[in-house]
Amino acid sequence: MDRRRIKSLGLLFACAVTAALMVQWRFGGRTEHERVRARYEQLRAAMRAGDTNLITLLLLPEVRARTANEMVRLQTFAHDFSGASFITVNGAQAWICPRRELPFIPFLRIGHEIEMRRVEGEWYLTGKISIW
Numbered sequence: 001m002d003r004r005r006i007k008s009l010g011l012l013f014a015c016a017v018t019a020a021l022m023v024q025w026r027f028g029g030r031t032e033h034e035r036v037r038a039r040y041e042q043l044r045a046a047m048r049a050g051d052t053n054l055i056t057l058l059l060l061p062e063v064r065a066r067t068a069n070e071m072v073r074l075q076t077f078a079h080d081f082s083g084a085s086f087i088t089v090n091g092a093q094a095w096i097c098p099r100r101e102l103p104f105i106p107f108l109r110i111g112h113e114i115e116m117r118r119v120e121g122e123w124y125l126t127g128k129i130s131i132w
Helices: 003-027 030-049 052-058 064-077
Strands: 086-090 093-097 113-119 122-130
Touching: 030 052, 030 064, 030 086, 030 093, 030 113, 030 122, 052 064, 064 122
Parallel strands: none
Antiparallel strands: 086 093, 093 113, 113 122
16 A cells, blocks of 8 residues: 555544544433433432522532532533533542533534532532532
8 A cells, every 4th residue: 555545544544543532422321321411410409499408418428518609609610501501520529511612513522611520429519619
């Protein structure tokens, strides 16, 4: 084979691997995405009902002492899911972006993010909110 054909095949292979990694990054681990989303929906339902006890239980134990401060922040930034919402799961951490600023770019998460952490199989809010 000549060099040009080898380079073309190498470039095609690199593009295929990149596309596969992006699909895995976006759609991989669907069960964890579903668990994170279910826990976030539980938070939204508790916020609508004004159930502060449930909201407290959804926070990490070390964050529960400052619950009042966290509830005010969550009321401000935790919105209902829409078509532009985004969940990223990386091991035992997850980030929820309920409203993305640039929803037309499928893998870019720019917007306010709410962090969650998995502890002993359960997802909890950490109280950390990234404001973009």
